[in-house]
Amino acid sequence: xxxxxxxxxxxxxxxxxFSLLVSVALWIYVEYEVNTDATNVVSGxxxxxxxxxxxxxxxxxITSVSDETVTLSxxxxxxxxxxxxxxxxxxxxxxxxxxxxGRSMLKYTVVYSAGVNAKDFAIDGQSxxxxxxxxxNRMETTKPVSGKYSxxxxxxxxxxxxMEFQPSAxxxxxxxxxxxxxxxxxxxxxxxxxxKTLVEELPFTxxxxxxxxxxxxxxxxxxxxxxxxxxxxxxxxxxxxxNLAEGAGAxxxxxICTVNPSAITLSGEAADMQINYIxxxxxxxxxxxxSLTETFPIIIPNExxxxxxxxxxxxxxxxxxxxxxxxxxxxIQSVNVPDGCEAVPVTQYLDVTIRGKPxxxxxxQSSNIRVEADLSELGSAGGTYxxxxxxxxxxxxxxxxxxxxxxxxxxxxxxxxxTEPEQNGT
Numbered sequence: 476x477x478x479x480x481x482x483x484x485x486x487x488x489x490x491x492x493f494s495l496l497v498s499v500a501l502w503i504y505v506e507y508e509v510n511t512d513a514t515n516v517v518s519g520x521x522x523x524x525x526x527x528x529x530x531x532x533x534x535x536x537i538t539s540v541s542d543e544t545v546t547l548s549x550x551x552x553x554x555x556x557x558x559x560x561x562x563x564x565x566x567x568x569x570x571x572x573x574x575x576x577g578r579s580m581l582k583y584t585v586v587y588s589a590g591v592n593a594k595d596f597a598i599d600g601q602s603x604x605x606x607x608x609x610x611x612n613r614m615e616t617t618k619p620v621s622g623k624y625s626x627x628x629x630x631x632x633x634x635x636x637x638m639e640f641q642p643s644a645x646x647x648x649x650x651x652x653x654x655x656x657x658x659x660x661x662x663x664x665x666x667x668x669x670x671k672t673l674v675e676e677l678p679f680t681x682x683x684x685x686x687x688x689x690x691x692x693x694x695x696x697x698x699x700x701x702x703x704x705x706x707x708x709x710x711x712x713x714x715x716x717x718n719l720a721e722g723a724g725a726x727x728x729x730x731i732c733t734v735n736p737s738a739i740t741l742s743g744e745a746a747d748m749q750i751n752y753i754x755x756x757x758x759x760x761x762x763x764x765x766s767l768t769e770t771f772p773i774i775i776p777n778e779x780x781x782x783x784x785x786x787x788x789x790x791x792x793x794x795x796x797x798x799x800x801x802x803x804x805x806x807i808q809s810v811n812v813p814d815g816c817e818a819v820p821v822t823q824y825l826d827v828t829i830r831g832k833p834x835x836x837x838x839x840q841s842s843n844i845r846v847e848a849d850l851s852e853l854g855s856a857g858g859t860y861x862x863x864x865x866x867x868x869x870x871x872x873x874x875x876x877x878x879x880x881x882x883x884x885x886x887x888x889x890x891x892x893x894t895e896p897e898q899n900g901t
Contacts, residue, residue, distance in 0.1 A: 513553035514599070518546040519561045522583065522606060526571040531648065531695070534613050535573065538650045538693055541607035547585065551596025559596070563588035568606050576612055580605040614654040617646045620679065620701055622662045629707055630668040634742055634782075636706035638664065642698055645679065649694035658684040662701050670745070673705040708742040708780070713750060715739065715773065715788050718757040723876035724797050724831040725760035731793045732758075736785060743779040750776070755788055761878050764799045764830060767792045799830040799878065802841045804866075809885055811851035818850055821859055821884035827866050831875025843870045848883045857888045 521544055530537060545566055549556045566583040573579050583606055587593055622638040629635045645660050659682045666673060679701050681689035715734045719727060734755070741748065755771035768791045775781055804825045809818035825846055829839060845867045853860055861884045866877035 511553060512550060513556055514548060514550045515556040515559050516546065516548045516600070517559050517561055517564055518602075519544045520547060521561065521565050523565055523567045523586075525567050525569045529571050530573060530610075531613060533574070535576065535610050536613040536648065536650055536693070537570075537573075537608050538611050539609040541605075542603050545583070546602035547598055548600030549596045550599045555592070555595030559591070563591055573608070573610055576610050579608045579610055581608065582606075611650050613648055614651040615646055615648045616654050616657055617644050618657060618660045619644045620660050620662055622664060622703060624705075625663055625665040626667045628664065628666050628669055628705065630670045632710060633670055634708050634710045635669070636708055636742075638662070639704040639706070641702040641704070645701070646697040647681070647694055648696070653689070653694055656683045656689055657681050662703050664703060664705055666705075669705070669707045672707050673703075675703055675705075676700045677703050709745045709748045710740060710742045710782065711748055712738050712740050714752045715755055716752050717755050717771070717790050719792070720757055720759045720761070722759070722761035723829070723878045724874045725794045726874075729794060729796045730760065731795065733791045735789045735791075736783070739773060739775075739781055739783040739785060741775060741779045742782050743776075747776065747778045755790065758790065758792055760792070760794065761830075761876060762880070763792075764828070764878055765794050765797070794830075796832070797830050798833050798836060799828050800836045800839070801826055801828045802839070802844060803827075804841055804844045804846050806842070806844065807846045807848065807864075807883055809848045809850055811849055813850065813853055813855045813887070815890055816855055816857070816887055817890045818848070818885045818887050820848065821886050822848075825864070825881065825883060827881065828878050829866075829868065829875055830878045832873060835873040835875050839868070839872055839875065843868055843872065844877075845869055846881065846883065848885050850885065850887070853887060855889075859884055859886050 522540075522542060544561075547564065549559050565586050567586055568581050568583045570581075572581055582604070585598065620640040620643055622640065624635060640662065647654055647657055647660075661680045661682055662677050663680070664673070664675070664677065677700065681691060681694075683689055715736065715738060717732065717734065719725075719730060719732060721727070739753070741750075753773065753775060755773065758767065758769065768789065770787050770789050773781065773786055773788050804827045805823065807820045807822060807825060809820065812818045827844055827846070829836065829844070831839075847865050847867065848862050849865060850860075850862055853862065861882050864881040864883045866881060868875055868877075
């Protein structure tokens with residue numbers, strides 16, 4: 476018998492049964508002796524506000540809150556309350572209860588995360604029974620956005636143009652005491668040595684009338700950031716010039732040409748600034764005797780900006796070392812006569828001014844000068860017409876020529892018709 480009993484206690488079945496009995500005994504001990512009621516005080520439990528969007532919809536603003544967090548005391552089974560903390564417990568306040576200005580005392584609701592069974596414990600203490608809020612009428616103001624640069628924003632040879640903002644104005648909402656102090660909204664751009672246009676989202680600062688910064692606490696805004704565009708333009712000084720059409724002995728070697736101003740300062744995109752000069756126009760050196768002063772408009776490409784601001788330039792031309800002489804000319808001919816027509820000069824005498832070096836002019840005679848009336852623009856209709864005339868000097872007289880413009884009258888008729896000029900003259 477003893478042998479059988481000893482064999483039972485050393486068998487595998489005994490050890491299994493013994494282990495189960497020990498486990499049950501330990502569970503009973505923990506459940507009824509160790510896991511007694513306990514208390515857990517949880518602090519820093521966040522207060523979450525629900526339906527906050529209804530407050531501004533009612534044209535109200537909350538200016539102060541008594542508690543952002545609360546402390547709660549929980550009592551219950553030790554294993555239940557010990558798991559509670561400010562990560563799985565929060566309190567909520569429904570702001571839809573606020574309907575007017577003044578001090579509102581709102582009750583809060585305790586909310587637990589998933590996995591926490593509220594039936595296992597009870598709340599036996601709290602730091603606050605209500606959340607107190609101060610409510611005022613909401614005021615709003617809209618101010619334009621302005622900007623300033625900090626540092627040398629543009630690189631050498633470049634210029635920063637006035638900033639542009641999107642949006643160009645910000646609406647601020649909040650308590651009257653705070654909103655009424657706002658005088659301006661400022662964006663500060665902190666960049667250096669830029670060579671191209673900058674576009675960047677930036678925060679803004681509220682300033683009062685004295686330029687002091689206003690704390691934005693308790694204020695809300697129509698926009699949180701402003702898109703600032705800083706146009707960066709290349710800046711160059713570009714000379715002004717004119718073309719000189721040589722003639723009648725005048726050329727770039729005996730002509731002095733001055734332009735006032737001699738240059739202007741332009742700004743624009745780098746790709747558009749690849750110009751070496753601005754051409755004002757052309758001056759015909761055969762159009763005057765020795766000097767000319769003429770004003771030209773300064774015309775620049777549309778994509779560039781004239782920083783100098785001047786819109787006209789004065790050009791003075793002086794011809795040196797030449798003289799002029801007036802001679803009567805009788806040799807007047809017609810050229811480019813229309814087919815089937817013949818032309819007879821009405822103008823048979825013309826005074827012509829010739830310019831050149833004194834020695835060449837001394838040898839010149841009226842017989843060396845020829846005037847051609849150009850009929851190329853006439854049709855075949857008969858009649859008397861005044862047409863442009865070109866003056867030519869025949870012979871070797873150096874670099875001389877006529878100055879000024881000339882016109883003569885001619886009588887155009889059908890070929891073979893008997894026509895005679897009715898009068899002489901220019």
